[in-house]
Amino acid sequence: MIEAVGLTKRYGDKTAVYNLSFQVRPGAVTGFLGPNGSGKSTTMRMILGLDNPTSGTVTIGGYPYRKLPNAPRQVGALLDAKAVHGGRAARNHLLSLAQLSGIPARRVDEVLGVVGLQEVARKRSKGFSLGMGQRLGIAAALLGDPQVLLFDEPVNGLDPEGILWVRNLMKALAAEGRTVFVSSHLMSEMALTADHLIVIGRGQLLADMSVTDFISANSADFARVRTPDTEPQLREKLSSALTEAGGHVLPEQDGALRVTGLPLPRISDLAYEAGVRLWELSPHQASLEEAYMRMTQGAVDYRSTIDQKASLQQQPPPGAQPPMPVPGQGQPGWYAPPPPQQGGQPFAMPTPPSGPYGGAPAGAYGAPGAGAPNPYAAPQGQPPVAAPPVPAAEPSQPAPAAPAADLTKSEDAR
Ligand SMILES: Nc1ncnc2c1ncn2[C@@H]1O[C@H](COP(=O)(O)OP(=O)(O)OP(=O)(O)O)[C@@H](O)[C@H]1O
DSSP: OEEEEEEEEEEEEEEEEEEEEEEEEETEEEEEEEETTTTHHHHHHHHHHHHOEEEEEEETTEEEGSSTTTEEEEEEEEEOTTSSSSBBBHHHHHHHHHTTOOOOHHHHHHHHHTTOOOOGGTTTTOOOOOOHHHHHHHHHHHOOOOOOEESSSTTTOHHHHHHEEEEEEEEHHTTTTTTTEOOOOOOOHHHHOOOOOEEEEETTTEEEEEEHHHHHHHHOOOEEOOOOTTOOOHHHHHHHHHHHHTTTEEOOSSOOOOESOHHHHHHHHHHHHHHOOOSSSEOOOOOOHHHHHHHHGGGOOOOOOOOOOGBBBBOOTTTOOOOOOOOTTTTTBBBOOOOTTTTOTTTTTOEEEEEETTTTSSSSSGGGTTTTTTTTOTTSOOOOOOOOOOSOOOOOOOOOOOOOOTTTSOGGOO
């Protein structure tokens, strides 16, 4: 188990992580989400002892990484797939990591097979594509069969088949009782992969709950209402009636209305009273992406000047600071997610694929023979062998403590 207590990291006057407390439990895939610059990589580096917390602690199995017995052999990590000596062949890169941790050379060929790089094992990694680099980084993380695995954006650059493979890999590792902590910006992928979520914004904890609870706690459920296309005046009539009754109504591109703030039976009654026939009245449940956007809306540091969500927000009074999201309550002023594209169902939760490539593979990692006892596991009483984490950055010295930043303000305002 990974446990952070009051974890804080400051770089000069920049607070990257602030008072973060959470646990990452074994036997589940825990997704680590947050907008760009919210402190995910900094947190992962502190977990792996590559950065020192300014205050607070983070432990793996009760020990700080640097005090963990055989630390590089218990924890595997992919932080930065590019942190590889490009002139070295993939196999040699893994061999050198294995030698440092006392892992037999034959395990290198095994993990190369697991990640599908056998054919290019003797090629220099500087010629690798982004996806091949990711696979090599994952191979390094798996090298020692670690109980605790951290992956920072593991599907970055992977093609759909690679993404599916990573999803199945994460699930298989968790199903074996391992602790799997994975960051990603791909919400649809997280919805399919993760069991639990830790969400941060501007370095602070926003949510620590199951995917299901997160969606229901942060979703702006709404009703889709459609009047006959042939009579546009009915749509206007209904829209006015719903608004007068306290509902919020947004037009969708396909002509339907998106209604929040009124239960379905009330919408039906109001339509009946207004003499408006309905062609559709359907409930809508938010996706993880919608719930995430809603939760993190006030904690985004970098935003395009062309913000498609802006029109869906209540504008704050002039001079007012945007509110930070309240865990479990979502973002004040947010009514509904952006309208979908014409004719599409972009807000539907992705359906888990079925068939031979759909669910988790039968054996560990989907590799032939996987699931059998690991021949490289350490003798009884000793920690299992694992690959050292791939460092993303040189360890840095803790910065002198600075006054706590006002995290409700934008970075520039602090
Ligand atoms: N070594 C450093 N020196 C100064 N500031 C840093 C350093 N490392 C990170 N930061 C700052 O800390 C904040 C958090 O960065 P971090 O990389 O942890 O975010 P992140 O959530 O991983 O972002 P992304 O999703 O874009 O990868 C950012 O504002 C970043 O600029």
